[in-house]
Amino acid sequence: MATTAAMLQCYTLSFSRVRVRVSSGGGGGTTLGFASSQLGGARISISRPAPLPHKLPTQPIVARRVCPFTGKKANRANKVSFSNHKTKKLQFVNLQYKRVWWEAGKRYLKLRLSTKALKTIEKNGLDAVAKKAGIDLRKE
Incomplete structure (x- = not known):
């Protein structure tokens, strides 16, 4: 059976003093390949791991500390000690999760405002407040 260069994948793994060359066919993620070490020529079977999904979440999704209705966000201020020593601090917005009745939709909306x-x-x-802020309540 002849294999072409496109179907044959070769991996070279270097360990402390053993150099292993792994060759496997161009099949799916669970095909077995065989390795032979240069020291003794023993064949070692190695399974290739399944491929990872293309998009992995890099950072967790965190809600910003900004009110969507008023646009209020954190304010940078000075923390002043008794000796009048000033250090920077952030004054965050008082955001609350609240269930609000939406009369036009005849249902409750859970909002962070x-x-x-x-x-x-x-x-x-x-x-009126949602219209002024440009928020579509049907998507909430």
Whole structure:
């Protein structure tokens, strides 16, 4: 049986004093290859691992500390000690998870919004505040 160069894959593995050359056919991810060491010529069977998926999540998805309705975000401020020594700190927005009744959709929406936005929603209504912020409530 003749194998072409395109079908034959060769791997060279270097260990401390043993050099192993692995050749395997161009099949799927579970085909077996055979290796022969240069010291004794013993054949070693090696299975190739299955290929990894193309896209792996590199970082976890974390919600930003920004209110989608008001656009409020963290403020950089000074922390002032008793000796008037100033160090930088962040003042974060008071974001809360809240179930809000959406009258037009006849259902509850679980939103992460600032307490200032919650007061604005109670005053003007959820539809008016979402329209002004450019948020489509049907996707929530």
